[in-house]
Amino acid sequence: CYQHDVLAVCDEVNARGEFLPDYAGEPYDNHGRFQALFEYTSMMGELLEMDVVNVPTYDGYQAAATALSMAARITGREEVLLPRAICPDKLSKIQDYLRPDLTIRLIDYDPRTGQLDREALRRALSPQTAAVYFENPSYLGYIECHGAEISALAHEQGALCVVGVDPITLGVLTPPAGYGADIVCGDIQPLGIHMQYGGGHGGFIATRDEERFVMEYPSRLFGIAPTCVPGEYGFGDVAYERTSFARREEGKEWVGTAAALWGITAGVYLALMGPQGMAEVGEGIMARARYAMMQLGRLPGVRVPLFQAPHFQEFTVNFDATGKTVAEINRALLQRGIFGGKDLSREFPELGQSALYCVTEVHTREDILRLVEALQEVLR
Template identity: 60%
Template sequence: MAHPYIPNAGPETRAAMLAEIGAPDVAEFYRDIPAELRLDRPLDLPAPYTDEPGLVRHMHGLLARNTHPAELLSFLGHGCYHHHVPAVCDEVNGRGEFLTAYAGEPYEDHGRFQALFEYVSMMAELLEMDVVNVPVYDGYQATGTALRMAARRTGRSRVLVSGAIAADKLAKIRDYLTPDVEVRLAPVADSGEMGEVRLDDTFAALYLETPTVHGVVETRGRELAELAHGVGALLVVGTDPISLGVLAPPASYGADLVCGDIQSLGMHPQYGGGQAGFIASHDDERLVAEFPSRLFGIAPTAVPGEYGFGDVFYDRTSFALREEGKEWVGTAAALWGITAGVYLALMGPQGMREIGETVLARTRYAMRALASAGAVVRHQEAVHFREFAVQVPDADALLADLHGRGILGGVRLGDREVLVCVTERHSIADIDTLAAAVKDALSALGGAE
């Protein structure tokens, strides 16, 4: 049966399309997805609501099951962070001309191109890079794309990735690079930084993340850049831009590509939304040509003193090349680029520095407080930004106890390991409250081992 709104769903049309591309059936498109992840039955959907009041009641019931981080004392992080969001960020990204914009071109644009140009300009200044893309879906995709860019640029098909990254992120990298690029994993040293690095001229890139999954700030950036460049590989660095008010930008120690997520720049924690990925490089045409996503620039117009904003080097993108594109990206995250631009404009260099200094100080205070409470803090001698891991007798029991006290104590990394996140939103009193609760909980559990 044909779908009433999708004419290509008709049996004859579908058969013709399959014949054109040489696929026996639609299932052929999903063969790369492991069988155990596929649903081999129809979706178990409830009966549809035919009246608007009923649907509204249903949605309110679902939303009422959510708990906003501000309703509890939250120390959750691990890729989605509860930083302060200035009201102006929500005000601007809620405007109709931005909120509803999708792929409007200059003749129907209402400032979106200029807003995105301002965003990439401020990001480039923060990163000390020349070129920054319009955001891709999230930081995970940005990392996968940056590594693919390195592989295309060098003509090589292996990358070495730091083991000090989130398991979910590593899974996404492997998924995004398979089967063309082989992913090798570097060990993690006792310090929490990247361990021994072994590279040769078959590697396209060395991927370093700082801060690491445990919040450790890497200190060997220049050394690792020299190792990568010594074999003709690129150094790709993943980072969070909110840390760059106090930490050196990766470009300063030799990074060729920098990538990450901008969720910390004015976006609330959400269930899958609020994430957007950035990729940045120097003004090297051979590398810029490998960006699959849109790049915005500025140019003078026919009217003296007036400027226009629009795509740069557009013919390299999948939007222009379609199925011949080097890689495909979508447009889902451009709104968050505008939001991040508002945030960066509001904070300015001094504001970013103050936030960074506050986070560094609160993180160290929290590490000491939890150590005094009886938790074993991992990599305690290293510099940490925003996050740190603690070892406890029973992670599930500790987090359940804290939740009963109105505290989201962190993210479970293992049976005995919890990742704790501290941002500028946390006061000293908040951290003291967490430490006291952890001390009581550990006492009930028999103490840390």
């Protein structure tokens, strides 16, 4: 989860009786549900510069795994390539979802920049590769600057390029479709949804409007069509026969209860923000994160950012030269009422005593300076 501003209207709309039953149900008991979700998918398509977006899956982890499964079915291949700089929890979920049908291979990163090692990728690609997956921004916070080259390498071998993206970045960053992505996926939690203990997630998958992609979606797709009344339009399922709802045990992939209410919430957020609002929030986040890195970088023994690359809201801070562990630092910060960065020393031991910090639009200049002052005390 990310700590972002949640507009009051988002909570107001998703608490309305017309939408609260959207755990499941059909138009006759959920008034306006299909249209609301159609509007959500339309705005997501505009944000992602893609034609087709699904009704939300459980979360972004499932969306990534499903996107890779779709790529394997489309290409008829059984191997996918993922970056080693991926969240271990997400990797675990992808492994659970894809095994035993697909083989997963991890591609290393450049230790200086964090960028995906393109030479290693080139060597790993083969006629068995169904997809190359990477994330922008990455789990470690840096922005992958070589998306077009990665996509081209995948396409040269007949593989698809699948990109995981944080949708709140797309007011300032080029959508993955702009650098060759075939399938784009991610989580909508940043779009007007509160942080929660395990809930508040919804996964999206987006593609071009081509039959080979559309018919491999396991989740529902909502569209608009004219009715028998001139000038009237209705909203409903597209290609329903491809889903497990219709095919049951013969479905290509099972899909159960989705996160429809969160899709409606994200739609409200996008409608309220508009293109200018999304640009402003993205610029504000990047400015705050840069300011935080500059201030933290002045502390003795602190190296930030660890990777020589642009960042969005997250960045890796290294404390090796301070003589203290991240665990010690975080305990001391917690005593001062501050949550320290996520300890990366177990997940990525080669990074030493490093932590992942995050700054968003909710953090003020005073918040950042309070963190810097607290760290200065702790590191003495």
